[in-house]
Amino acid sequence: xxxxxxxxxxxxxxxxxxxxxxxxxxxxxxxxxxxxxxxxxxxxxxxxxxxxxxxxxxxxxxxxxxxxxxxxxxxxxxxxxxxxxxxxxxxxxxxxxxxxxxxxxxxxxxxxxxxxxxxxxxxxx
Numbered sequence: 245x246x247x248x249x250x251x252x253x254x255x256x257x258x259x260x261x262x263x264x265x266x267x268x269x270x271x272x273x274x275x276x277x278x279x280x281x282x283x284x285x286x287x288x289x290x291x292x293x294x295x296x297x298x299x300x301x302x303x304x305x306x307x308x309x310x311x312x313x314x315x316x317x318x319x320x321x322x323x324x325x326x327x328x329x330x331x332x333x334x335x336x337x338x339x340x341x342x343x344x345x346x347x348x349x350x351x352x353x354x355x356x357x358x359x360x361x362x363x364x365x366x367x368x369x
Contacts, residue, residue: 262355286301
């Protein structure tokens with residue numbers, strides 16, 4: 245079994261690019277979304293660096309939906325997940341962020357009241 249490593253170099257215009265490092269023959273790397281294979285990464289060997297391959301895949305536009313979408317890049321041979329791509333978009337995300345900010349504000353107000361009470365009780369300014 246060869247040692248595998250996939251390091252993302254960039255995600256631009258819907259295209260994921262990275263460097264796959266492996267010993268031996270590189271495996272097929274598949275992109276999986278919601279337990280469905282959406283494509284295989286193309287690999288091209290880096291001639292100056294044996295064991296290194298440029299890996300890329302164009303992500304389909306149907307991934308863009310409200311909420312958080314996650315794509316796993318995994319070895320087709322053994323299912324080992326080498327990298328993940330998370331895409332956040334739409335109204336549900338905005339509502340989640342608003343709720344999170346509201347909770348943080350409430351916690352901050354609680355801390356401010358506790359600190360002020362502490363200052364009053366100890367006589368500090």
